[in-house]
Amino acid sequence: MTTPRDLLIIALDDEGSRAVRAGELSLALAGAELIDLLMAPTIRLDGGRIVPGHLPALADPLLKEAAASFVMAEPFESVGDFLWRRGKSLTERYMATLEAEGVVARRGGHLLRKGHTVLVDSLPRHQATGRWDSAEPVLSTLAEYLGIRHRNTIDPPDITDYAVESVLAGVNRALQELEGERQRRRVEQAAFDNIWRSLD
Known part of the structure; x- marks a missing residue:
């Protein structure tokens, strides 16, 4: 399994995850892909930029797709x-993959809506849960960014890899930017509604 798959399974398995929006989850999944590719190692970071390197044989098709999409020329x-480019509709793509593999089952309606998606009792689910229960730091941090909390009180170990820290910080910034944009649109919509009400 990969970190993006584990993160999605944990999000679906958590009772509080129903409030997680696809946009936030997509950004976190893209960040999880980057971290897995850093660990491969397929890439390295140089001044906050992704420098592609040797492309090893990747078993996961979505990770392979992500690796093949890197910008190959300077800068x-x-x-x-x-994160913004890769994250577009990434949640839906991972959901479709897990559904095709039988890890999740659709019960009508849309995925990620309560009562419509069921996690099947499977090896990938057990592997993701084991990683989650051990408070693996990358998975724990990404989940925390999405508002998913551990049921236990285990503190995850500190992350000491600078590149991984940089990616996690990038995910956090992107999530804040997304929320800021949503707030801006809500304010603009409220102002627009007030103008129309004043003309009634």
Whole structure:
């Protein structure tokens, strides 16, 4: 299994995860892909930019797709730009993959809505749960960014890898930017509604 798959399974398995929006989850999944590819190692970071390296044989098709999408020429792509580009509709793509593999089952309606998606009792689910229960730091941090909390009180170990820390910081910034944009749109919509009400 990969970190993005584990993160999605944990999000679906958590009672509080129903409030997680696809946009936030997509950004976190893109960050999880970057971290897995850093560990492969397929890439390295240089001044916050993603420098592609040797492309090893990757078993996961979505990770392979992510690796093949990197900008190959200088000045390369920033972590933030990758997250926004790669994150577009990424939740839906991972959900479709897990559904095709039988890890999740659809019960009508849309995925990620309560009562419509069921996690099947499977090896990938047990592996993701084991990683979660051990408070693995990358998975724990990404889940925390999405508002998913451990049921136990285990504190995850500190992350000491600078590149991994940089990607996690990039994910956190992107999530804050997304929320800021949503707030801006809500304010603009409220102002627009007030104008129309004043004309009634």
